[in-house]
Amino acid sequence: MFKATDIARRAVIDPLFKGRSTVKKFFTYGFICIGLIISDYQFDQMQRFRGWLSVAVTPVQWLVDVPQRSWTWLDERLQVRDELIAENKQLRAQTLLAERRVQKLAALTVENFRLRDLLNSSEQLDEKVIVSELIGINSDPFVHQVIINNGFNSGAFTGQPVLDATGVMGQVIFTSPYTSRVLLITDADHAIPVEVNRNGLRSVAYGLGQYDYLELQDLSDTADIEVGDVLVSSGLGLRFPKGYPVAQVIEVQHLAGQDFAKVLAKPTAQLGRSRHLLLIETPQQQTQAQKEVE
Amino acid sequence: MVMQRAHNLWVPFVTLLIAFMLSALPMLEWVQWGWPEWVLMVFLYWVIALPQRFGIGWAFVLGLLLDLLQGTHLGINALAMVVATFIVILMYRRLRMYRVWQQAFVVCVLVVVYQCITYWLQGIGSNASSGFWFLLPAPISGLLWLWLFVVLRGIRRAFKVA
Numbered sequence: 313m314f315k316a317t318d319i320a321r322r323a324v325i326d327p328l329f330k331g332r333s334t335v336k337k338f339f340t341y342g343f344i345c346i347g348l349i350i351s352d353y354q355f356d357q358m359q360r361f362r363g364w365l366s367v368a369v370t371p372v373q374w375l376v377d378v379p380q381r382s383w384t385w386l387d388e389r390l391q392v393r394d395e396l397i398a399e400n401k402q403l404r405a406q407t408l409l410a411e412r413r414v415q416k417l418a419a420l421t422v423e424n425f426r427l428r429d430l431l432n433s434s435e436q437l438d439e440k441v442i443v444s445e446l447i448g449i450n451s452d453p454f455v456h457q458v459i460i461n462n463g464f465n466s467g468a469f470t471g472q473p474v475l476d477a478t479g480v481m482g483q484v485i486f487t488s489p490y491t492s493r494v495l496l497i498t499d500a501d502h503a504i505p506v507e508v509n510r511n512g513l514r515s516v517a518y519g520l521g522q523y524d525y526l527e528l529q530d531l532s533d534t535a536d537i538e539v540g541d542v543l544v545s546s547g548l549g550l551r552f553p554k555g556y557p558v559a560q561v562i563e564v565q566h567l568a569g570q571d572f573a574k575v576l577a578k579p580t581a582q583l584g585r586s587r588h589l590l591l592i593e594t595p596q597q598q599t600q601a602q603k604e605v606e
Numbered sequence: 607m608v609m610q611r612a613h614n615l616w617v618p619f620v621t622l623l624i625a626f627m628l629s630a631l632p633m634l635e636w637v638q639w640g641w642p643e644w645v646l647m648v649f650l651y652w653v654i655a656l657p658q659r660f661g662i663g664w665a666f667v668l669g670l671l672l673d674l675l676q677g678t679h680l681g682i683n684a685l686a687m688v689v690a691t692f693i694v695i696l697m698y699r700r701l702r703m704y705r706v707w708q709q710a711f712v713v714c715v716l717v718v719v720y721q722c723i724t725y726w727l728q729g730i731g732s733n734a735s736s737g738f739w740f741l742l743p744a745p746i747s748g749l750l751w752l753w754l755f756v757v758l759r760g761i762r763r764a765f766k767v768a
Contacts, residue, residue, distance in 0.1 A: 338692040348681030449632040
């Protein structure tokens with residue numbers, strides 16, 4: 313004979329084995345999840361909330377990077393003297409070359425300022441730079457994102473352009489106190505306004521979700537573009553500063569019967585390899601970011 | 607008495623931490639396509655072994671952490687984890703009776719469910735597409751289960767996790 317009290321007691325001791333409780337939990341948490349997803353798509357305030365929550369996973373991101381960092385560290389310690397001397401020499405030569413260029417550039421910059429002053433142009437060349445290090449890569453093959461070790465505590469902000477030594481890498485899409493997430497230009501959701509360096513032809517380079525390619529989709533079939541043309545950021549769209557190299561055209565297809573040419577370009581930045589990145593702050597963006605904070 | 611009844615519950619959390627690290631490991635692109643769902647698999651093992659301790663609540667928390675780690679919209683991985691865990695809780699008694707390869711098949715199906723949910727929910731706001739390749743981790747996770755199950759069972763017995 314089962315009494316009602318027995319059943320009640322069992323339910324208290326072992327609630328899991330009551331099917332209803334599991335179903336109830338399932339629906340409760342399921343609806344919470346759906347609510348979260350919708351609000352994450354809809355409301356910008358979630359970004360801030362998310363930023364603080366992300367601190368919880370920062371240790372994991374650091375831990376994952378430990379092998380790479382310790383390898384670099386060991387490598388530096390174990391390098392033979394001769395190699396170091398050779399490397400040093402080479403670097404010195406490079407610096408010399410770079411310095412020569414900078415000298416020339418300094419003169420050109422001053423001249424450019426003067427000319428712009430004459431033209432009453434508001435555009436400035438000066439940009440603030442933060443050097444940052446890559447500490448993680450998104451493991452999802454559909455999402456081209458990397459994680460860097462600068463968060464909003466050290467001046468990174470959403471929308472900030474990111475470069476490496478050879479070209480534009482992407483933009484910061486999300487900041488937490490100590491780390492930020494960078495969307496690379498090759499992500500399928502990314503597009504960057506560019507112009508052909510040779511003749512100023514404007515276009516937009518779309519990511520395809522493949523590390524080696526960008527696509528220009530809106531150039532007419534007769535547009536003046538050739539294999540080997542360098543694409544630089546055009547500064548339109550007010551996100552990326554003007555004049556940084558983005559990609560080099562590697563293929564131009566003229567398809568019969570199509571109004572638009574199919575143009576593929578290879579990013580100049582070392583998207584899969586660079587560990588040291590530059591976060592750029594243009595003066596306009598600085599004021600904009602300050603406004604957002606206020 | 608209290609000392610004797612230690613449950614060694616830190617052990618599952620250490621294995622989960624390792625799973626998180628594995629899932630965040632930088633990989634070659636072609637390896638990424640088939641990279642198994644480590645966190646899901648390790649968590650499902652603990653659900654099957656200790657359903658009174660690990661349930662939908664923990665699935666939700668771990669899913670949120672995965673969302674933060676992978677930068678997906680908050681709740682996507684959480685929902686997928688909750689659904690997979692719910693299915694396992696409904697059938698964990700049967701799962702315990704299964705042979706390991708039968709379990710592996712179930713895990714494979716669960717990873718398919720998981721991948722479909724995350725892929726579709728992410729697809730709402732994105733335009734990446736690549737046929738059915740996103741399901742590749744499922745068979746690989748299934749195969750891996752044969753090994754992972756034995757390892758985790760060994761760990762559970764060695765540390766007497768209860």
